[in-house]
Amino acid sequence: MMKYTLIQVVFILLTTTTIVISEENNNENPIALLVNNDQPKVNITCLCTDDEECDQNSHTCRLTESYHTCYASWALEQSDGLVHYTAGCMHNEYLFTRLMCSLNKTDRYIICCSQRNECNDLDAYSKEIRQALLSPLSPNILASHQPPNSYSTLIIIIITSTLGVLVCIGVFIIIYIKQKGLINNRAAFHTKKFAYVDDNKKQNLFQRFLKCFYCRDRLSRINDGCIPSDQSLTGLLDELSTSTMGPALPLLMQRTLAREITLEEVVGAGRYGSVHRGKWREDHVAVKIFSANDERSWFREIEIYQTVCLRHENLLGYIAADNMDASTYTQLWLVTEYHENGSLYDYLMTHTITIPTLIKMMLSIASGLCHLHMPIDSTNGKVALAHRDLKTKNILVKKDLSCCIADLGLAVKEVRCKPKSRKDLLLANASDQEHVVIDIQANNRVGTIRYMAPEVLDGTLNDRNFESFKAADIYALGLVYWEILRRCQISSTENDAEKYQVPYEDVSQGNPNADQMRDIVCVKKHRPPISERWTTHPIVRPLVQLCEELWIEDPTCRLNSLNIKKQLKKQLELLENDLSYINIESQQQSTQNNGPWTA
Template sequence: MIRETLIKDMTVVKIPKVVRLQMNWIRVLSFFTKVSYPNGSYTVVSTWECGNHVEFNCNASSDTHMGYCCRTDFCNENVSNPFPPYSPTLPMPSSSSGSGDPPRAPSAPSATIAVVVVVPLVVLLLAVLSIICVSFLLHRRRHTQRRSDNQVEPSEKMLDANEVTFTSGSGSGNPYLRQRTIAREIILQEVIGAGRYGKVYRALWQGDLYAVKIFHTIDEQSWFRETKIYNEVLGPHENILSYLTADMVSNCGSTELWMVVQYHQLGSLYDYLNRDVILKKDEAFKLCLSTINGLLHLHAEIVGAHKKPSIAHRDLKSKNVLVKNNGECCIADFGLAVVQDIQDKTFTVPHGSRQGTKRYMAPEVLSEKIYHSNFESFKQVDIYSFGLVLWEICTKWETLNGTMSYQLPYQGMVQADPSFDEMKQVVVVANMRPQIPNTWHCDDVSSILQGTTDWTIYVVFLCP
């Protein structure tokens, strides 16, 4: 048997067990073998044998072997490692107990194996990730290029606001501004209008001007309805205000409801007529004709591939009509609009039937005798309001006898902000209408109006 002893220099030495000899001619051989490693370190392995055949190894001495023989009992008890001490850095080779077999060569270090295996895997993984990233970037670039090919370049967007055709989700405006990004990119400049819904700001985005309509939170339904009409219902038309996008923006803990639309520097028809302006016949005619064209587009039901349901505005007035640079008008503000379903002809009236601007309300709305189940009734209300807008335009029309000073409908008959009862008393009870000057009959004003909108001007004004 062999016992293992760890000596001070960290050399593992296997010491042969001492024995009692039965015959004095038998020798005990203690043999030491020095096993060296490539890094210069080594270990020593010892074996022992008994017999007369070990004579050859007795007193053997070399750089790698050392033998020692003796003949007496327990003569190898104090045998020790004859080689100088060292500090091995590699693991000691294993040896079978008492087998006498030489130790096996040490295995390669685990760190070397890890490097050989792991490094190629890491390189392969990085190569795969690089291929994926490059493929994604190329796909994104191609997608962006296709999308930009279908859009007008920013430098062209507002060179002439009246010549640009916009398309939204429904086709009424190019979505230059991407939702969820406008709040970070657009710059509000100044307030250019206000109403029951909130305020309108002139804004700057990428060097071009836009109008940002910011709704009060309590008027969320109007914002939602108008956004839905633009995105899902309303088709493109040159006499409908072009819509770009809408967004919800957090500002100092409160939520703002944004709607971004095309900017028209001439402002509303109300603002335009209030300026010191005298309309020539063709100018007034263009304002009238473009407004009615926009209203007819709203009222029309279109079937087919580009279908559009019939829409009643319900709040048509000069402040909701904008003047474009080319002298035409476009209709805006669809927060109170009613949409009739194409299939089943159903519709929902938001906020009740008596809604809108009181000064422009039709008699049947003021008297609450409108036929709520008949969609045509709401379209007729728009016609009445349009007649009042025509009257406002005509007040600035240059005739043989000059022009009138601009006035709002029923100005001088009611207060600046009339109540429902006051308007009902004037329009329904007293059956009064805005005054038609005699000069309009003497000039070509009424003839032109009669040729284009006789069903409006005469029904509303001359036949109360």
């Protein structure tokens, strides 16, 4: 009883100190009044500038969740040296909203609030803020300060609280020691009446105690963001990742891990930025560094990777994300698993494959896409996703020559909103019991034109039906399968694989625009050519027929990813039963190829 009383006294002293200090800060520091310390509210209207996502015909936006927030941001652009002001709503997940609201750096100052309507309607031309951003070496005039008269009161409160806490801790230690002495005396008395059957059971109990103590200590270090010095990356992911989690690691541990990575060589580049091979302790990782003007793509890809139950062996494994200061600008890092074989595009350019490897690659891609497309209805269920940019450059080849799908920055989610309670479910109409929202993030990037489905090219895709996005992925999957088929060696005596080509290279070289591809795919109804050697082989012929069913013009007639996965599993079983293919060695023959253009 005395222990709980002491805890209450310590809690009251600390609470009183916090309240007094907060009142002093809020009364004396006008800048502190701009930051929201109230309980978050919903249905709050925020000021919205023209370059943000505003409500239609309005300069406002609305908060729909308790963790959403209004914001006002002053950013110093390196291109023109001017301070740009933006305001709007931040609709990201809770952890990243908190992260952004605390990101006041030398080139950006942000204020978040949600206590009242248009709480972010602040002075866009604030002289103090602009002076602080334009003169980063000068004293930060935005920092909170205390007037001279408040220091004496604050010092007295701190000294009194500290002495009170120390006295309480001392009393608690004395009581604890006395109680421990009594417990030891009782244990010595009862030991005479209690004996183990044998020494093994005693040892097992001791081992359980050590294991429990080890797990508790490890859990406390994980919550603090600490990573044991002897921990490998594979062991860390296996220990912390579960099927019900979105991210593999806690947020603090992600930031700790990212700051311990050493960048090595550049292994890829694109519109988003560059991909580096990095090293964390003894393990290699891939670090995708986004350019500063592609911040939305970085946020979107992190948000997709945070999806519950997303982790799958045929989806690129997400490890961490962080923003790193690089002297005059900020780098946006996305850390994932590293696969030394690179993309499927690069691998097919320099290697041929055998029939077993062909089916293994096709099945692994179908498995990853099936996991993306399929929702999981449960308490911690997974939403359905569509990739929207499936191609060989966004598929990686693993060490065992299976594949995993990467680059989820353009993915779209199908969010099913159900009634929150049973009462709401009974009152709702049958048509209102489940409301479907298609979550498409505004983004300047578009998919790859060569892989766009006919309905995307001619503008007939129904963007209110999520099945339309899944069908567009299936069309692109058929083109990817065709590329793999070309590099497959069918003959057991010679390498009869064709030279690598991107889809429609035979009718359109270079980088075609949307109008040219629309004329090829929608008007002329052209599809990739089928080789004669494929149609005469008993194992490959069904795979060719599968491709033709995937790129059919009518999206409603295309197979879904689950049926594709089942068909390929059946082909793999037939192949395993055919002993003539079991002992075929994998052909990884390098070929001389100038390499096609960027698709």
